[in-house]
Amino acid sequence: MSSTSHRAELSRADEEMKASFTAFVADPAFPCLGAKAALNSGSQILRVYRELGAKECATELARDLEAFIFSDVRRTNAFATFVAIFREPRALSEKQFEDLLWLALQQLHQIDVLRHAWNAKVSSDTANARFAFSFAHEPLYVVGLHGGSSRRSRRFGWPTLVFNPHEQFERLRHDGNWTKMQETIRRRDIALQASINPMLSDFGDQSEARQYSGRAVEADWSPPFKISGGAPPKSSGCPIAH
Numbered sequence: 001m002s003s004t005s006h007r008a009e010l011s012r013a014d015e016e017m018k019a020s021f022t023a024f025v026a027d028p029a030f031p032c033l034g035a036k037a038a039l040n041s042g043s044q045i046l047r048v049y050r051e052l053g054a055k056e057c058a059t060e061l062a063r064d065l066e067a068f069i070f071s072d073v074r075r076t077n078a079f080a081t082f083v084a085i086f087r088e089p090r091a092l093s094e095k096q097f098e099d100l101l102w103l104a105l106q107q108l109h110q111i112d113v114l115r116h117a118w119n120a121k122v123s124s125d126t127a128n129a130r131f132a133f134s135f136a137h138e139p140l141y142v143v144g145l146h147g148g149s150s151r152r153s154r155r156f157g158w159p160t161l162v163f164n165p166h167e168q169f170e171r172l173r174h175d176g177n178w179t180k181m182q183e184t185i186r187r188r189d190i191a192l193q194a195s196i197n198p199m200l201s202d203f204g205d206q207s208e209a210r211q212y213s214g215r216a217v218e219a220d221w222s223p224p225f226k227i228s229g230g231a232p233p234k235s236s237g238c239p240i241a242h
Helices: 003-026 033-040 055-069 072-076 094-112 166-174 178-193
Strands: 044-051 081-088 133-135 138-145 160-165
Touching: 003 033, 003 044, 003 081, 033 044, 033 081, 033 178, 044 055, 055 072, 055 081, 055 094, 055 133, 055 160, 094 133, 094 138, 138 166, 160 166
Parallel strands: 044 081
Antiparallel strands: 081 160, 133 138, 138 160
16 A cells, blocks of 8 residues: 555544544433533544654644644634544553543643643642643643543543643533523533542642543542643643533
8 A cells, every 4th residue: 555545544543533523412312511512513623643642742732722722713613612522542441541631631741741741730740639741831621532441431442532722611600500500511422421439529629630531430449640841930720621
């Protein structure tokens, strides 16, 4: 197969993966209203990468994620989300996916720390109840999906990381719309799986790091994630999935 044919085949496959994710979110049973709102408003940005955890993919993802954070789509939509879908690896246990998710976040942080400080509105300590992942000085809530997830709302055919800006959910709280939307999502999740995700909690109750992969983590669990020195700190939240 020529390199041109191979690229065309990859492009077709990538478009099929994006279409599959769009259909996954559009399914009437899918519980997250925020994701549906982003899809319906055209502010769900989809990108495909080769392999979750690969260094070269982290470089591409960092570039695209920063572009999203500073984009008009992000600034002008009430709901905007960035979705990174990875072609490989497909067959993952929940623990394997969790390890790769945190490897990818560590790689992003190593790139980001050279240019941006951790946002001071959230903690950089993954054990802290006010932890949130910070990238390009933007607090983000990360949702992991993969084919081996025990939660149906997280069970997607390819490993996927969804990045949701905290700010848009803080706006929901400020406008008084958060509680009603949260209750609706939880009812829909129960309808889908007959139980609520045991990892879910409100921002400030416990570290949201426990929620990112979708696995029901142990009481003494901590992720393999370390903060690096870099840009000086600046002086100067929670997503729908909460």
